[in-house]
Amino acid sequence: MEHHVYFWLKDEFKNDEGRARMEAALTELVKSPNPASGHWGKPAATESRPVTDHSWDYGISLKFNDLESHEKYQKADPIHDAFSGGHREMWAKVMVMDLD
Template sequence: MNETNRRTFLTATAALCAGTVTAAGPFPVAGKKYPVVHHVFFWLKNAGNETDRKKLIEGVKTLKAIDTVGELHVGVVASTEKRDVVDNSWDVSELIFFKDLAAQAAYQVHPVHQAFIKNYGHLWSKVIVYDATEV
């Protein structure tokens, strides 16, 4: 095997192993397990408005200050393959990991979360929440 093929093989193998480790176990993030996941999708009132999208992203990032939030990931629609099963109609998403249901419940009533709703709620027309727990 020449050096170029060897590097390609090793790079591909390392990527595959990293993906396997990431996918192993229930909701692992940064070496920790968070058995409760809170995934929220937002649709902007002004669809396609970049200023509103940036403002909402800024607001979602404030939720990291809540002490019961284990991990927070903020996302926008990815440019992936268009398929019937893929919903790319939303504008911003938040994915929050919690250590347990009590932590998620505390998050819901936390002043930072309530301030987020008050200060940024005018930006969205629709919100859908998917909560999941480890099985």
């Protein structure tokens, strides 16, 4: 399964210091042992079309070998807990989309 999360930063974190903090946190998050692989990024510079959304600031994509690994990541992963607990105040909006 795949776990995709999109983050919109609060205005006060849309600066060099806030972006560096978010990028360092995402880099640590992909080191979690539960996903089989993962990466993060910013919106690609693709053409604006009615079906594209470039409004978010950061996205992360994690691939899990099975639902059990995903559940462990969500409920008992200290790296995930540190990320969500330590940076939540930065986010104006978060959207999660999971693929089977």
